[in-house]
Amino acid sequence: MYKHILIPIDESALSMRVIERGVELARAFGARASFLYLQPDAQDIIDGDAGLLHAMAPALFARKYLWADGYVEAKARAWAQMNGVEADFIGGVSRGKVHEEIVATAAARAADLVVIGSHGRTTRLQKLLDSVTVKLILNSPLPVFVAETGVAPQTARDRLIARFREEHAAWVALTDRLVDALAADEPRIDAALMDDTLDFLARFSSEAHGPKEARLLAALEAGGAAAGLATIEAQHDEEPRRFAELQAAWRRRGDAGIAPARAAAMAWQDFIVAHVRDENRLLLLRADDALSEAGWARLGQEIDGTERPAQREARDDEFRRLFARFRAGEA
Incomplete structure (x- = not known):
């Protein structure tokens, strides 16, 4: 149509x-x-x-x-x-x-x-x-x-699903920028920006998004609703290895050249896009069906207890600054 x-x-x-x-x-x-x-x-x-x-x-x-x-x-x-x-x-x-x-x-x-x-x-x-x-x-x-x-999400369910989706978009977006930057001629690659981006992605996964996913999976398991999510769990197990390969390829660029780092970045990009797509279509939909509003509220309390608004704001500012640096490099 x-x-x-x-x-x-x-x-x-x-x-x-x-x-x-x-x-x-x-x-x-x-x-x-x-x-x-x-x-x-x-x-x-x-x-x-x-x-x-x-x-x-x-x-x-x-x-x-x-x-x-x-x-x-x-x-x-x-x-x-x-x-x-x-x-x-x-x-x-x-x-x-x-x-x-x-x-x-x-x-x-x-x-x-x-x-x-x-x-x-x-x-x-x-x-x-x-x-x-x-x-x-x-x-x-x-x-x-x-x-x-413009009515802000009111329920714990709406608020948490919006946060998960926002973080998924941010994760893929920054990975895309990394891949695009590595595609440039090697002398034009900003090594400091690459280092900072990889550091941010590592902390984002281990300190911010990963713990939320773990708590969501635990809530589903406690309610007997985690069946059929083996793909998501396997991806969580595989993610650290995939990212370590990217970090190692970047560190070895002085000896091996930039090509292995480019290949590792594209492999990481493919993995993350598939992972967040599965989370949006499998994990979040399952949680939407399985968790009661009380369950979402408990999950929200657990997440808010470990990540304060000031922490989220500081991470968001760092994320935006990285994008500003990528944009400046394109000028």
Whole structure:
């Protein structure tokens, strides 16, 4: 029915859910997807509320404005890749009315459906009619599908599944950047950036994502719902060996050259994409069916007890800084 879906996105938490819904639709229709990210104009940032944010909280300003484009692009591409959807990314600076820019981009790219979210900041009619989503609905010659609203996930189930999926996208996205960087001519490869990326991936798996997966599997086993998940468990056992091979190949580049490191990185990429795809389609779906809301709440308490919001924020900032460095190297 639809062949090309345009998905406008931004750096908000809502955007990740819009990416998921848009990719689900593209996969269902056998369509390709184009993600559109419009960065605010620099002068608008300086003149607007962001100027105060820059003065009062430079780190938060950087997270929201300076590191956003590479981070958003990587997550979108990774989610499409995990779901077997052909996708591209369109980045630009917003210089006019956003809904008109979305319509113009859809026409230029021959898209036949727009999938967008609504932040739902207010219920006042006059403010609602000022929103990009409603203006797009009223003015777009193409069908517009409002995939999500800005209501944050309320249940423990929604919150945890969103966190797992976000981390899956981040994991694949950073791995993709690593593989792309290693494909460059050897003199152009930033060795320090490679070292930092490998270090981050190792800590991400062992300290952040891995323990969450282990707790989720334990919750399913306790409820007698872990049957048929042997593939996931085998992948967990295999993951450290696969990553150690990548680290070793990178360390040996001085003697063996860069080719073995490239091959090991691509093998790691294939493994991680398959692993997170299985987790999304097997592990999370099984947990969704098997765990009660009370079970999700207990799992959330266990996870929150070992990973505080400040830790997640620091890891997210480090992740975004790595993407900013990759983006700077492409310039």
